Amino acid sequence: xxxxxxxxxxxxxxxxxxxxxxxxxxxxxxxxxxxxxxxxxxxxxxxxxxxxxxxxxxxxxxxxxxxxxxxxxxxxxxxxxxxxxxxxxxxxxxxxxxxxxxxxxxxxxxxxxxxxxxxxxxxxxxxxxxxxxxxxxxxxxxxxxxxxxxxxxxxxxxxxxxxxxxxxxxxxxxxxxxxxxxxxxxxxxxxxxxxxxxxxxxxxxxxxxxxxxxxxxxxxxxxxxxxxxxxxxxxxxxxxxxxxxxxxxxxxxxxxxxxxxxxxxxxxxxxxxxxxxxxxxxxxxxxxxxxxxxxxxxxxxxxxxxxxxxxxxxx
Amino acid sequence: xxxxxxxxxxxxxxxxxxxxxxxxxxxxxxxxxxxxxxxxxxxxxxxxxxxxxxxxxxxxxxxxxxxxxxxxxxxxxxxxxxxxxxxxxxxxxxxxxxxxxxxxxxxxxxxxxxxxxxxxxxxxxxxxxxxxxxxxxxxxxxxxxxxxxxxxxxxxxxxxxxxxxxxxxxxxxxxxxxxxxxxxxxxxxxxxxxxxxxxxxxxxxxxxxxxxxxxxxxxxxxxxxxxxxxxxxxxxxxxxxxxxxxxxxxxxxxxxxxxxxxxxxxxxxxxxxxxxxxxxxxxxxxxxxxxxxxxxxxxxxxxxxxxxxxxxxxxxxxxxxxxxxxxxxxxxxxxxxxxxxxxxxxxxxxxxxxxxxxxxxxxxxxxxxxxxxxxxxxxxxxxxxxxxxxxxxxxxxxxxxxxxxxxxxxxxxxxxxxxxxxxxxxxxxxxxxxxxxxxxxx
Numbered sequence: 001x002x003x004x005x006x007x008x009x010x011x012x013x014x015x016x017x018x019x020x021x022x023x024x025x026x027x028x029x030x031x032x033x034x035x036x037x038x039x040x041x042x043x044x045x046x047x048x049x050x051x052x053x054x055x056x057x058x059x060x061x062x063x064x065x066x067x068x069x070x071x072x073x074x075x076x077x078x079x080x081x082x083x084x085x086x087x088x089x090x091x092x093x094x095x096x097x098x099x100x101x102x103x104x105x106x107x108x109x110x111x112x113x114x115x116x117x118x119x120x121x122x123x124x125x126x127x128x129x130x131x132x133x134x135x136x137x138x139x140x141x142x143x144x145x146x147x148x149x150x151x152x153x154x155x156x157x158x159x160x161x162x163x164x165x166x167x168x169x170x171x172x173x174x175x176x177x178x179x180x181x182x183x184x185x186x187x188x189x190x191x192x193x194x195x196x197x198x199x200x201x202x203x204x205x206x207x208x209x210x211x212x213x214x215x216x217x218x219x220x221x222x223x224x225x226x227x228x229x230x231x232x233x234x235x236x237x238x239x240x241x242x243x244x245x246x247x248x249x250x251x252x253x254x255x256x257x258x259x260x261x262x263x264x265x266x267x268x269x270x271x272x273x274x275x276x277x278x279x280x281x282x283x284x285x286x287x288x289x290x291x292x293x294x295x296x297x298x299x300x301x302x303x304x305x306x307x308x309x310x311x312x313x314x315x
Numbered sequence: 316x317x318x319x320x321x322x323x324x325x326x327x328x329x330x331x332x333x334x335x336x337x338x339x340x341x342x343x344x345x346x347x348x349x350x351x352x353x354x355x356x357x358x359x360x361x362x363x364x365x366x367x368x369x370x371x372x373x374x375x376x377x378x379x380x381x382x383x384x385x386x387x388x389x390x391x392x393x394x395x396x397x398x399x400x401x402x403x404x405x406x407x408x409x410x411x412x413x414x415x416x417x418x419x420x421x422x423x424x425x426x427x428x429x430x431x432x433x434x435x436x437x438x439x440x441x442x443x444x445x446x447x448x449x450x451x452x453x454x455x456x457x458x459x460x461x462x463x464x465x466x467x468x469x470x471x472x473x474x475x476x477x478x479x480x481x482x483x484x485x486x487x488x489x490x491x492x493x494x495x496x497x498x499x500x501x502x503x504x505x506x507x508x509x510x511x512x513x514x515x516x517x518x519x520x521x522x523x524x525x526x527x528x529x530x531x532x533x534x535x536x537x538x539x540x541x542x543x544x545x546x547x548x549x550x551x552x553x554x555x556x557x558x559x560x561x562x563x564x565x566x567x568x569x570x571x572x573x574x575x576x577x578x579x580x581x582x583x584x585x586x587x588x589x590x591x592x593x594x595x596x597x598x599x600x601x602x603x604x605x606x607x608x609x610x611x612x613x614x615x616x617x618x619x620x621x622x623x624x625x626x627x628x629x630x631x632x633x634x635x636x637x638x639x640x641x642x643x644x645x646x647x648x649x650x651x652x653x654x655x656x657x658x659x660x661x662x663x664x665x666x667x668x669x670x671x672x673x674x675x676x677x678x679x680x681x682x683x684x685x686x687x688x689x690x691x692x693x694x695x696x697x698x699x700x701x702x703x704x705x706x707x708x709x710x711x712x713x714x715x716x717x718x719x720x721x722x723x724x725x726x727x728x729x730x731x732x733x734x735x736x737x738x739x740x741x742x743x744x745x746x747x748x749x750x751x752x753x754x755x756x757x
Contacts, residue, residue: 014751050532052738056756069535077532081740083525088329099321100533144529 001064003028003152003183004049009058011044018044020207021058026185026200028063031178033198033215034187035291037299040204042187043080046154049185050077062152073102076150080157080187082141084129090116090140091125094147101148108147115143119169135166142170146177153177156187171197191292201291205299215291222294226261226287227271231279242266243274259287318534322542323549326517330550340554344561368409368437373399375415379448386440400428409433412441419452492703493676499625500671500700502555507632507664507695510551511640515653517543518644518737527737536734541726544637548630624702624711631718632695635725636660642729645736646744646752656749667696679704689714691721728753 004026011019019041026032036042047053049060051072060067062074084093091112098108116122119139129137138161146153155174159167174197178184186198194201194215202212211218226246229236236258238245243266246259256279262271268286275281289297330336369388372381373396381389387409392399396413403411411428425445427438454464518540521527530539643656667687675684679701687697688706694714698706735752742748 014755047738052528052531054756072533075532077529079525079528079532081525081528083529085329085526086520086524087333096321096325097529097533100318100530 001028002026002061003030003063004185005061006045006049007059007061009045009048009055009060011041011048011053011055017207019048019055022204022207022209023058024202024209024212026183028183029178029181030200031174031184031186031198032200032202033194033291034185034202034204035189035194035295036204037189041207042204043156045204046077046079046156046185046187049154050075073148074151076101076145076148076153078141078145078153078155078158080160084137084140084144086128086130088129089125090127090129090132093129093140094144097144098148101150103148111147111149112143115147119143134161135163138162138166139169142173146173146182150182152183152185154185154187157190158186158188159190159193191290191295194291203295203298205302210298210302211294218294219288219291222289222297223286224261224289225264225266226259227268228283228285228287229258229260229275229281230283231256231258231275231281233280234278236260236275236279238274238278240274243271255282319538319542319545322534322539323546326543326546327549330513330547331553336550336554340557341561344558344565348562348565369406370441371399371403371406371408371411373411373413375413376417378419378452379414379445381444384444386437387444403428404430409437410441419449419456422449492679495621495703496676496679496700497671499621499702500668500675500696503625503629503632503695503699504664504668504671506551506555506629507636508661510547510633511636511660513547513550514544514637515640515644515657516650517547518641518733519647519650519653522645522737522740523648525740531734531737536737537730540638540641540730540733544634544641548633548637551633621699621702625699627715628695628699628718631715631722635691635695635718635722636664638722638726638729642732642736645733646739646749648740652744663692664696667693671696671700675700685710689717691718694718731755 002025004024006022006024006026009019009022010017022041022045024034024045034042034045044053048055049062049067051067051069062071065071085096088096094112094115095105095108098111099105103111113122116124121136121139124132124136124140129140132140142158145155153174158170158174162170174184186193188194199215200213201215201218203210213221232255234254236245236248236256238260242263244261246261248256248258250256260271268284272281272284275284365386367384367386367388369390371390371392372379373392373394375396381387383389390408392402392411394402399411399413409429410433413426413428415424417424422445427433427441454461521530527539534542639660640657643653643660646656647653670683670687670693674681675687675697678684684697684701687693688701689710694717698711698714702711731753732749735755736744739752
């Protein structure tokens with residue numbers, strides 16, 4: 001079943017269109033990366049899912065049901081601009097936020113104690129938030145996002161401002177939440193997060209969805225039939241116009257790293273066959289594009305296209 | 316609904332559990348009596364300790380003879396003015412009073428020479444003494460003796476009876492009604508202002524601490540706004556109740572300390588006296604009628620009705636303005652920025668407050684008073700100011716309906732601004748932007 005299905009959602013503001021006919025399908029128990037440059041419309045989409053604002057057109061379904069007010073309890077949301085009540089004690093804060101999500105007080109006490117224990121910060125219960133360091137407050141924010149056991153967790157730039165230790169800790173918790181059955185949506189423009197954690201991806205640029213699917217599939221789609229070869233002995237010379245040497249680096253003792261782009265109809269085995277007679281092969285692998293490459297390619301492509309269009313119109 | 320209740324609880328506890336709540340709740344009712352008490356004490360002390368000032372008098376008219384008082388010691392100087400001035404300058408004395416020959420019907424030319432500018436109070440005292448003496452001279456001139464004059468004095472006190480629509484008679488006292496209107500009007504003004512600003516502060520805090528987006532992903536912005544308004548109202552009601560209790564307690568114990576007995580007690584004593592000595596009955600009775608009449612008037616004033624109307628307008632006014640303060644808080648990022656938007660809100664409140672003194676309590680049934688107590692923005696202060704004087708039922712009903720309508724309208728308007736404003740940080744906001752937010756679809 002799909003955890004979330006966004007169908008043809010459009011949101012206009014007076015001056016611009018924030019989301020233009022966007023549809024997404026987020027499978028259950030996935031870690032879904034919502035990518036896009038700043039101002040692309042990610043936050044608008046997330047706010048629509050959280051029912052903070054309403055879509056003008058289109059519908060959102062959560063676990064098969066049309067989104068309605070009761071659903072706030074099964075969503076956990078960590079906004080990019082996040083904070084806590086400064087004057088409130090950590091314990092009170094967690095209880096209040098969980099109760100607002102519809103949890104009973106006794107269950108909220110149980111859960112908040114469990115999470116404080118898990119992060120080994122039980123003695124913070126009576127501390128005021130204003131007395132916590134930034135890193136400490138981030139932990140409390142994370143707990144408040146997940147302690148009501150949401151089935152869908154939405155994290156908007158979760159690692160911005162996290163120190164590496166905390167980031168590691170949170171990453172681990174996110175994975176274990178997924179293993180326990182939660183679905184997680186990441187909104188980010190940090191590619192390393194996507195590379196490490198996400199299994200599904202959607203890219204939004206300028207209010208429109210550009211691409212969506214399992215990460216592996218997208219990467220396969222954007223492979224350029226390029227191979228990286230480590231070899232020894234001599235400079236590589238390829239006579240055929242079916243291959244093209246993109247670059248060649250010389251390492252010490254006559255070792256080389258060569259990047260070869262083959263025509264689309266050529267398989268890896270054929271490339272190896274071609275190379276075997278010409279040099280002493282040490283390693284051979286296909287170059288898989290990183291998400292960052294794909295992201296930049298796509299976003300730049302869009303921009304270029306827009307620029308071209310603009311120029312044409314001008315002429 | 317359950318969530319609004321949670322918010323109300325939280326807002327209430329957040330404030331009540333603070334130390335500052337405890338401190339202000341206890342100190343505020345003590346501060347004013349302390350200041351007033353301190354000032355009176357100081358003034359009494361000063362008056363008692365002050366040495367009398369010496370005034371040299373050059374009396375060319377020969378009409379005056381001064382008696383030394385606590386304040387002034389007079390020394391006659393029998394030399395011409397110019398000489399006296401020189402002599403005065405070499406002394407430490409307070410002043411030199413010059414009285415030329417003058418017509419008692421037109422006393423001009425009396426002059427006071429001093430080294431420093433004297434206080435109005437001292438001048439007033441001296442002038443009073445001189446006027447008193449001239450009056451005596453006039454009495455002599457017109458051949459009127461003191462006794463005749465005393466007999467001429469007549470005091471008339473109108474017994475006020477208001478006829479109600481049904482023809483019932485009620486005695487009333489404008490002074491008493493004035494006092495009631497005055498106190499109640501000020502209470503509402505203060506309550507709305509103090510707690511309205513707390514609402515605004517609370518909204519700004521939520522916005523700047525960035526907690527608000529998490530909250531509105533759980534509850535509707537309107538629920539959050541109403542929860543806050545109601546939560547703070549309950550803090551205010553609690554605080555006001557405590558203040559009234561403390562003030563009542565402190566003032567009654569102060570009265571007891573200074574040996575002033577409560578009117579009831581006095582009456583009881585007088586009644587017992589009456590019983591024991593029948594001769595004194597008449598004298599005491601005449602004294603008593605005033606007290607009895609006053610107490611009677613207290614009974615005639617419909618306190619239950621006034622209290623009910625007061626509570627209605629108290630809450631209505633607070634809710635009307637509370638939502639507006641919340642909207643202002645949502646539009647800005649700091650309390651400093653809020654000034655420009657606060658002004659149009661506090662203005663009608665201030666108009667209500669000022670008109671309480673200049674219009675409503677002076678002429679509670681005039682057309683200005685009518686309109687001020689009907690228009691929802693000024694009606695909370697204006698209507699409670701008028702209510703004790705008796706307001707026709709239809710006017711009261713109209714005012715109440717309009718207040719409820721006004722409250723719904725401001726809350727709706729404010730809610731529309733609030734829902735957008737709380738998520739907008741770092742935007743330059745002006746009235747045009749507010750209008751845009753208001754028009755934005757959900």
